[in-house]
Amino acid sequence: MPRVIDEQERRERIAEAVWALVSREGLHGATVRAVAAECGLSTGAIQHSFRSQAALHRFAMELVIERASARIDAVGREGAGAGSGDGDVGACCADGDAAAEATLAAVEGVLLQLLPLDAEREVEARVWAAFSAAALADPVLAPLSRQMNRLIEGLCARCLAQLRAGNVLGPAADDPLAAPHLRALLDGLASGLLADPSPAARRQARALVHTHLESLRAEHGDADPST
Amino acid sequence: MPRVIDEQERRERIAEAVWALVSREGLHGATVRAVAAECGLSTGAIQHSFRSQAALHRFAMELVIERASARIDAVGREGAGAGSGDGDVGACCADGDAAAEATLAAVEGVLLQLLPLDAEREVEARVWAAFSAAALADPVLAPLSRQMNRLIEGLCARCLAQLRAGNVLGPAADDPLAAPHLRALLDGLASGLLADPSPAARRQARALVHTHLESLRAEHGDADPST
DNA sequence: GTGTATTTAATACAGTTGTATTACAAAGGA
DNA sequence: TCCTTTGTAATACAACTGTATTAAATACAC
Numbered sequence: 122m123p124r125v126i127d128e129q130e131r132r133e134r135i136a137e138a139v140w141a142l143v144s145r146e147g148l149h150g151a152t153v154r155a156v157a158a159e160c161g162l163s164t165g166a167i168q169h170s171f172r173s174q175a176a177l178h179r180f181a182m183e184l185v186i187e188r189a190s191a192r193i194d195a196v197g198r199e200g201a202g203a204g205s206g207d208g209d210v211g212a213c214c215a216d217g218d219a220a221a222e223a224t225l226a227a228v229e230g231v232l233l234q235l236l237p238l239d240a241e242r243e244v245e246a247r248v249w250a251a252f253s254a255a256a257l258a259d260p261v262l263a264p265l266s267r268q269m270n271r272l273i274e275g276l277c278a279r280c281l282a283q284l285r286a287g288n289v290l291g292p293a294a295d296d297p298l299a300a301p302h303l304r305a306l307l308d309g310l311a312s313g314l315l316a317d318p319s320p321a322a323r324r325q326a327r328a329l330v331h332t333h334l335e336s337l338r339a340e341h342g343d344a345d346p347s348t
Numbered sequence: 349m350p351r352v353i354d355e356q357e358r359r360e361r362i363a364e365a366v367w368a369l370v371s372r373e374g375l376h377g378a379t380v381r382a383v384a385a386e387c388g389l390s391t392g393a394i395q396h397s398f399r400s401q402a403a404l405h406r407f408a409m410e411l412v413i414e415r416a417s418a419r420i421d422a423v424g425r426e427g428a429g430a431g432s433g434d435g436d437v438g439a440c441c442a443d444g445d446a447a448a449e450a451t452l453a454a455v456e457g458v459l460l461q462l463l464p465l466d467a468e469r470e471v472e473a474r475v476w477a478a479f480s481a482a483a484l485a486d487p488v489l490a491p492l493s494r495q496m497n498r499l500i501e502g503l504c505a506r507c508l509a510q511l512r513a514g515n516v517l518g519p520a521a522d523d524p525l526a527a528p529h530l531r532a533l534l535d536g537l538a539s540g541l542l543a544d545p546s547p548a549a550r551r552q553a554r555a556l557v558h559t560h561l562e563s564l565r566a567e568h569g570d571a572d573p574s575t
Numbered sequence: 576g577t578g579t580a581t582t583t584a585a586t587a588c589a590g591t592t593g594t595a596t597t598a599c600a601a602a603g604g605a
Numbered sequence: 606t607c608c609t610t611t612g613t614a615a616t617a618c619a620a621c622t623g624t625a626t627t628a629a630a631t632a633c634a635c
Contacts, residue, residue, distance in 0.1 A: 145485065146485050147481070147482060147484065147485035147486070149376060150485070152591085152592065152593085153592080153593065153594085154591090154592085154593095162613085162614095163613060163614050163615075164593090164594090164614085164615090165612085165613055165614055165615075166612075166613060166614080168593095168594075168595090169611095169612065169613075173593080173594080174592090174593065174594090247484055247485075250481050250484060251481055251484070251485075253539075253543065254374070254477050254478055254481035254482075255374060255481075256543070257374065257474055257477060257478070257542055257543075258372065258373050258374035258377070258474075258478075259374070263543070266543045267543050267544055270540060270543055270544070296559065298552065298555055298556055298559055301540075301552055301556060302533070302556050302559070302560065304536065304540070305533055305536030305537045305540055305553075305556065306529070306532055306533050306536055307536065308535070308536030308539050308540065309531065309532030309533055309534065309535030309536030309537075309539070310532045310536075312480075312535050312536070312539065313497060313528075313531070313532055313535065315484055316480065316483070316484075316490070316493045316494050316497055317494055317497070325525065325528055326532075328525055329525055329528060329529050329532065332523065332525055332529070333529070336563065379621085379622070379623085380622080380623065380624085381621090381622085381623095389583085389584095390583065390584045390585075391584085391585090391623090391624090392582085392583055392584050392585075393582080393583060393584080395623090395624070395625090396581095396582065396583075400623080400624080401622095401623065401624090576635100577634100577635085578633105578634090578635085579632105579633095579634090579635105580631105580632095580633090580634100581630105581631085581632090581633105582629105582630085582631075582632100583628105583629080583630075583631090584627100584628085584629075584630090585626100585627085585628080585629090586625105586626085586627075586628095587624100587625085587626075587627090588623105588624090588625080588626095589622100589623095589624095589625105590621105590622080590623090590624105591620105591621085591622070591623100592619100592620080592621075592622080593618105593619095593620090593621100594617100594618090594619095594620105595616105595617085595618080595619105596615100596616085596617075596618095597614100597615080597616075597617090598613105598614090598615080598616095599612105599613075599614075599615090600611105600612085600613070600614090601610100601611085601612080601613090602609105602610090602611085602612100603608105603609095603610090603611105604607105604608085604609085604610105605606095605607085605608080605609100
């Protein structure tokens, strides 16, 4: 047998070149030739790994989901047991306020990871924005877009559940709309940050996530008592 | 003088053909030839009105802003005086609840106009999504993206001001973050609706806007008393 | 009517794209 | 050592792109 190559790793390397190009120049910049140049291969090598450009783009989009999914699952696993990492919160709610603050801060940190607040997340968010825009006119990519939304909403739901378990939230958190609400907010913040990544905008986004969580805590009445 | 043509109207007609194509096939579908076919002109006629394809795309994006801006201004003008259209609310806050409900409903209606809940808005939102994604990698279009965000945030601010004037909101509405918060929420909801325009998702989006406004009303404590 | 300025249509052209095809290099089994 | 199998590189090709150029048609001034 000749030159053995880790095909999966090769495919991911190519997909990462796609990411770089999409982030810099948009999806239309990720031509086969440009991708080949970006990762130091020939167009023939690209074609050996991917039947077509559409397959390449699809794989690159799926890889974004896969990586994000892995990160989110990791957060979920480590967040399920501990509040902020140095103390268990779920069971012992004896000294309320300190533990509550810790849980709140931990959740806030997790949610902030979904925003393009550093260089790496910004690339990821730009790439995702390009792909999800393309998905609007491409039935093959559209399901991936929805999958990502479900993924993030799931993370939001788990964060809210954790806050509820720590008795940090009022009854408002039981609202089944709380997770979609949080997801939409994060999505809109991310899109705004991509258009304006200034330090001021980043500060504002952080503050917004903070006050949103605080407002969930402050809320003690029913959401809609009139109807 | 030969055939006199309303150049501005012609340009807008061409731009609307761009919208249709972008909504159906994405930005890359708006080639000069496709645009010409869409509006029943020749490529020569397109080139007579627009120096280049980039200029055409830019104009089409600006026209989205212009149209949206006109709608928003109209809403602002009619909304400045009356609450819901059949009764003045700003001054007479004698019978609180009924007037408050009316104001709230009126504002809710305005905000819902920003979401792709009907066919026309959906096209507009799809077009805008495509353009703002392109703006991430195009320095010429990027300012337009930010301009639109400012426009919508301004509308949000005015809506909140109206609610405040009607004594519908607690002190939380004075938070300078309330308008950016609302804008981000609407942005995220819009993007979610484009990915999943199902009736269920639309119902959820409507409900979310409603509960968000309700939560602003319910909130009476400080947003962040601890720090 | 004639002429002229101006818009339109058609075509030409150079560049780029995705993809198929081809020849070449490399690596292990006989 | 040679040979087969696999990956690589280069090139070819057809389709499509934006744009420049050209010729025709049109509508008003005179």
